Amino acid sequence: MSIHQHRLRSQEGMSRRNALRGAAFVAGGVLLGGAADLGGPTSAMAATLSGTVYKRGDWKARKPKQAAQVLGKGPDHIIIHHTATANSGDRSKNHAFALSRSIQRYHMDSNKWDDTGQQLTISRGGHVMEGRNGSLAAIRGGRHVVGAHVANHNAHTIGIESEGTYTSAGPPTALLSALVETCAWLCAAYGLNPAKAIVGHRDYNKTSCPGDKLYSLLPKLRSDVGARMARLEVRLEQLGYDEVPKEHLPTYPEVPMDERTTDYYHGPAFGDADPSL
DSSP: OHHHHHHHHHHEEEHHHHHHHHHHHHHHHHHHTTTOHHHSOOOHHHHHHOEEEEEETTOOOOOSSOOOOSSSSSSSSSEEEEOOOOOOOOOOHHHHHHHHHHHIIIIISSSSSSSSSSSSSTTTTOOOOSSTTTHHHHHHHOOOOOOOOTTOOOOOTEEEEEESSSSOOOOOHHHHHHHHHHHHHHHHHTTTHHHHEEGGGGTTTSSSTTOHHHHHTHHHHHHHHHHHHHHOOOGGOOOOOOOOGGGGGGGGTTTTTTOOOOSSOOOOOOOOTOOOO
């Protein structure tokens, strides 16, 4: 984005951002399976976004050790992960719910975290589930629940766990379709340009996550999300970042692949610079 565009966005101020967010929330009400009485313009967004994000109560989440920290502004990047679990052929909702419970159990009992690390989880069947407590409410309010999914960058990134291991196999169509819908919803809700905002875990930490196959699909994901948002009447040239601090930008995009990989698939999820578990 040029300096002129940044200045133009500053001159427009919060009124334009609030109007855009209002439209996003109208759409978000459909995506989340509920009514969104938050004002803002009605548009094709409300009519075309569909699907459901299952709440923690749907998959019978455990009570967190303590409530998640909520920041007053949204994230500036969306991090794509893979769970590094088996590439299950079970596409059912029950399987998806069991996946969310197993992730929470591992994060709380083995990692000793307060709750599930990521904000959202997508199963291989395309079922989208709330992860860390308070995530859906925060997204609806344009705020950010601090997770534990990308070391030293949890305060400004929202994480999506994609079920499976994608080092050599590609993700199923249902998962990819759900990723497009979910990322379009998040970009609209937070005023993010998908061309800049959607990155992989390996772009921040030394890890092979989200696997070579899924990582190679991120350019297409960005393009598909942009096309989806355009169909929802979101003008991408109006989106982007407020001035993003240099330390928020991806850390490893220029590092050769063989220098990024580690002996584990998922990679670092929490670091000294992160505010909470």
